[in-house]
Amino acid sequence: MSAIYTWWIGVDAPNPRVLASVRAQIQATFEIPVVAWDAALRPTDTLDVRRQQHHSTAILRWLRTHRPPDARKLIGVTDVDLFIPVLTFVYGEALLGGACAVVSTARLGRLPGGPGPDPSSSRLAKECVHELGHTFGLVHCSTGRCVMSRSVNLAAVDGKSATFCNDCRLQYLERLSQLETDHE
């Protein structure tokens, strides 16, 4: 079974501890091996000068053309602020059933380093699982604690868990079983 790849594509140096805990959470939720991809390449031509934000859909396109060939799914993690044209910002983006996802730490609270438990690490893990869930075809869930519930603000991110509710888990397994059948 091919792995899910995570790739730090941000500007500043990443915190390895945070990325390791994100990978652990992804692996626990999706039950698929997760591998860190650490190529030095970074997306280009994604900045909207007027908005001073990066177009997440353009990053997704870039990720698609640069993904490792054996990646089942690829999630890019960045520290730049993301947007889609109709919205003021997004925490992340993925196409339903697509191969790639992107999540930004820019609006998920302070970056790790300070004293005490840092909320941004668990928020990042939740948003990564959420966007990867979309790549498996899962839509938003109305169960507030489910990781697939819509994240419109930090309160919503903090209010949910990092795992699927029963229904989403079953849907995920259904998609996985379908993908494995197609693969065979």
Add this chain to the structure above:
Amino acid sequence: MNRERTRILIVDDEEIVRESLSGWLEKDGYTVATAHDGPTAVNRLNAERWSIMLVDMKMPGMDGLQVLEQAKKLQPDVTAVIMTAYATVDTAVTAMKLGAYDYIVKPFDPEELSLMIQKIVKQQALVRENVLLRKVLKREYKFRDLISKNAAMQQVFELARTAAKSASTILILGESGTGKEVMARAIHAESPRNNGPFVAVSCAALTETLLESELFGHERGSFTGAVARQRGKFEQANHGTLFLDEIGDITPKLQLDLLRVLEERSFHRVGGTEAVQVDVRIVAATNRDLKKAVASGTFREDLYYRLNVIPISIPPLRDRREDIPLLVDHLLEQLGVEAGRAIDGVSHDAMSLLMTHDWPGNVRELRNILERAVVVASGAIIQPGDLGLHRAAEKGSEPQGLLSLDEVERRHIAAVLEHTGGNITQAARILDIDRVTLYNKIKKYHLREIESA
């Protein structure tokens, strides 16, 4: 809330806006389509029904306000929101005057957009609830109110829909509580006679003399107590549909009378001499095996053939278990409205009970059980104890004769899933099969609803 039911049409000349907005809304589970200009939007409004429209104000040719004007003519119920990059008071006022629900400035705050769509969906659900309530009161049903995803039922609906358009007599067969009267009402509602009356008579409820008078009416003084001329059900149903329920229970004399009406389209009131002509479409129903009744001589063969022009058989609920969750949702929505209580659904354990019960009383039994549950439930989610089904379910799960291997497997998997609280990995471990195999079996036996309840 069924999100797929909410259909959103995005009208914007910028492809990038259409793409990003539709992608964002599709992830909420809504059905989304796009139109790149006004005329395309109008075409889509002509072709399909939409719940919400998000329309860009500034578009070349036909602008957003003109689209809005057309939308309100073509689909007055659609909720339209105007989107713009430049907010001015004048255009806002014009948009609202033309019936726009709201006016939003691009780019939107994700929270604001999400809340606005949720608010519209909630309002539309309230409107639907209101329509439902009126329907419950007036007992007006159409085929779209008959609920099933079962293949055999879909064939039944197809046949009934075609039969409704004809003038032929229809015989609805099915066990008690399968919804024969609801089907008859739907046939009437979708027939060319839907402006005429729908009159229902239960043939088993009355004695021969009373039923005769009920069906054909009587003249003044024809029997003790007949103080005035009374029109019978046949006359009341003129130019409409007469539903004769439990037709298998009528006496030989009435069978003969009925045969005459069917052949001659006229009859005499009890005690009358004048022939009364009627134009009535007969829909009859029974839970009895009329062929057997004909063979044993208790039902007239000629009447059987007169009635059995288009037979429609409704399968019992136990043969279409996959419909139970759908029916539960539908009935709870209805019962919640009737009882003035908001019921969100049934718990996992309660759904397990409902899925494994044998339903000898079919949909009517399900409705009665849920009606009781809506009354006694202490919270918004119905629990197993609220159903009053425990004993019945236990009894129902005892083998009645020898079971097929599939049925034994279905019951065993359902029991293991119930034991693990729906945890598939744990259930697969107990059953000693892999997760994907278990998932395929869950799908095969329609146990998904137990799992996700």
